[in-house]
Amino acid sequence: MTKATTKSSEKSKSDPTMRMHLWFENTNGVVFGLGRLQLLRKVEQLGSLKAAAQDLGMSYRGAWGKIKTTEGLIGEKLIERAGCRRAGYRLTSFGSDIAKSFDDWFQEVELFALAKSKEYLPFSLEKYK
Numbered sequence: 001m002t003k004a005t006t007k008s009s010e011k012s013k014s015d016p017t018m019r020m021h022l023w024f025e026n027t028n029g030v031v032f033g034l035g036r037l038q039l040l041r042k043v044e045q046l047g048s049l050k051a052a053a054q055d056l057g058m059s060y061r062g063a064w065g066k067i068k069t070t071e072g073l074i075g076e077k078l079i080e081r082a083g084c085r086r087a088g089y090r091l092t093s094f095g096s097d098i099a100k101s102f103d104d105w106f107q108e109v110e111l112f113a114l115a116k117s118k119e120y121l122p123f124s125l126e127k128y129k
Contacts, residue, residue, distance in 0.1 A: 018117060018125040020110055030066075031073050032102055039063055040091055040099045043079055048088040074098075 023033025030036070042052030053063035071078055078095035082088050091099065110127065117125045 015124045015126055017128050018110070018114055019128045020106075020113060022106060022109065026073065028073055029069050032070055032098065034106070036066060036070055036078075037099055037102050037106075039066060040078060040095055043089050044091050044096070044099070046088075047082060047090065049079065051088075 021034060023035075024031040025033075038056060039052055042055050043049055046052050046055065049063055049067070050060050053060045056063070067078055076094045076098075077092045078098070079089045080092050082090040114125060114127055
C-alpha cells in the first residue's frame, strides 16, 4: 500500500473517529479488555459493584460474572469488600495495577494506530473521546 495523502489538513466534522476494541482472551473466555477496565473504574469511582453495573447498563449478575471469570482465569482477585457487607467494594491492589497497566497500554497502542493511520489512509482520523 502506498502512502496516502489527505485532501486538506483542515479537520471537518465528517472526519471519521478511530475507535479500537482490544481484549485478551483464551479458550475459557475473556481475560481482560475495555469492558473489564470500565467496570473496575466504575467500582473504583462509585464504591459499589451494583452501582457500577447500573451505571454501565448491565445487570449486577452480569458484572459479577465478568469479574469472577477474569479472577478465575488470572488467579488474582480484582475487587474486595470495603469493610462490612453494606460498605460496598473496592479494587484490590492487583485490580488497581492491572487497570492502570491495561489503560496505559491501550492508550499507547491507540496513539500508535492513530499515527500509522496517517501513513495508510486517505483521510484524517480523530481520536475517540
